[in-house]
Amino acid sequence: DSGVTQTPKHLITATGQRVTLRCSPRSGDLSVYWYQQSLDQGLQFLIQYYNGEERAKGNILERFSAQQFPDLHSELNLSSLELGDSALYFCASSRTLQGPSYNSPLHFGNGTRLTVT
């Protein structure tokens, strides 16, 4: 068990809808990362938060947004959903601001499988 908790495990929704994915990082970790995993694109970095502040953005669509709360849990909001948004969404956490490193490795949750119909 990595210590990173993600809910829900599965989500099925229709095109055009909005969903919220939730993540609780490992105890003591201040950085939260969101990744999207699809069969053809592999693991794609979406966004990083550190101690409540957005730190870096990857290939995140404008329809997607995230935030990190004072208790360090994070939520990823996906709106105006399209069929192509169906994927596994992973949250990961690490201890420091500076990103994954030997002293602060990245640990993943078990993901949320989103199916858009």
Add this chain to the structure above:
Amino acid sequence: GENVEQHPSTLSVQEGDSAVIKCTYSDSASNYFPWYKQELGKGPQLIIDIRSNVGEKKDQRIAVTLNKTAKHFSLHITETQPEDSAVYFCAATFMYSGGGADGLTFGKGTHLIIQP
């Protein structure tokens, strides 16, 4: 940005044999190279990692080697067992545009199949 190539995409080996997965990276500034194992229905799990000032690291049946000059690193699994069947991802750090922090770029994954 950083690009990580991983080969092969699928690897089938007999139980007890060794398996080797290779990755190359493009950013010479990369300084941290973790490997993750992902089983069906689970998230990627860190299994071993190496930093750029080390050429090799071993942990029981798994080892990682790094050649910084050639910009490639490899995962070696010896005496493979059925529970080693999974998808394995390599990754390398890169500096976000604007600096100040690193991210991870992942390879596309290798589906390792252990034949009994």
